Amino acid sequence: MAAPFPHHLFVTLSIILSVLACSIVMSHAQLSPNFYAKTCPNLQAIVLSAMKQAVTKEPRMGASILRLFFHDCFVNGCDGSILLDDTSTFTGEKSAGPNQNSARGFDVIDSIKSNVEAACNATVSCADILALAARDGVVQLGGPSWTVGLGRRDARTASQSAANNQIPSPFSDLSTLTSRFAAKGLNARDLTALSGAHTIGQAQCQFFRNRVYNETNIDANFATSRKANCPSAGGNANLSPLETLTPARFDNNYYRDLVAKRGLLHSDQVLFNGGTQDGLVRSYSANSVSFFSDFAAAMVKMGNISPLTGTSGEIRKNCRVVN
């Protein structure tokens, strides 16, 4: 029998609905490139000048900072959580599997932060500094530019387990990579474009050993050359460039490598191994303009992953510690 719809239930329901609607709006809160136009007008120039210096000193730093941003955004959103040191109340992301003895560039972010604080204290988040620095590093190495939305705030905590569970592994297959990216609102095209970040930077032997010793979809000369600096046992931390042709330039040669079966990581070569992404890889390998434009668009999308905005989180004074 149809009971009359009780009024209190209706009220409760509308409250739940409006809270829900509000939280949906919050999670899509718009970042704005002009967020600090009045409060920190020199922000972009300060970050750019520090990144120019850092990348001139060590080109790999552009790669390292780009990866930091990826690892920040994939763990509870782009909230600067990766920058937090471990404390007695939480174990942070720096010591998670994908970051420990691997993520680098924290000193560069610290030094940019102190320059920014000197110009406009207690105003700009570490999360926004990282987003700008990642873009500037890519540009320094010859890659595309994009407009960085700003207004992210910094997390007051960090999660080692989220970092372990949400950052994709280099041993993943295409289906796992696709679902890890989908969980962040990024589609397969974004995955393939963003993986082009591996046109710069380096990887440790432990992450490509199995690929060069055991896999068959690999160019034989390439495998031999990589084995020379990656013994079948030991030498775990020995480095190899992720891309063979122009490893310190941000270009589309990563995709030429994939087409030639010279992907260094298993997770690289799965993008060109008879699966759904082959056509796109081939097209990026032939057309750097389309790669650059898709990469830039996907970076903006990645940079929008659930930012803390408004009064959530805080503006950290020191990127390594909660205020």
Ligand code: HEM
């Ligand atoms: C698709 C899933 C991905 C996996 C499984 C993956 C995995 C890895 C691994 C294992 C390394 C080497 C780390 C080391 O040896 O210490 C690495 C390096 C790097 N990754 Fe990825 N990555 C992925 C996607 C991305 C994305 C989306 C970006 C940025 C947009 C990115 C940027 C980089 C960069 C620039 C480096 C070199 C860092 C350096 O030289 O310091 N990666 N990645």
Ligand SMILES: *[C@@H]1O[C@H](CO)[C@@H](O)[C@H](O)[C@H]1NC(C)=O
């Ligand atoms: C910012 O700097 C001003 C002047 O140097 C100082 O008085 C103020 O306490 C600082 N604010 C914060 C939040 O650190």
Ligand SMILES: *[C@@H]1O[C@H](CO)[C@@H](O)[C@H](O)[C@H]1NC(C)=O
């Ligand atoms: C090659 O694969 C076998 C079987 O999975 C494994 O035991 C071995 O450790 C692998 N070799 C290398 C060098 O990774």
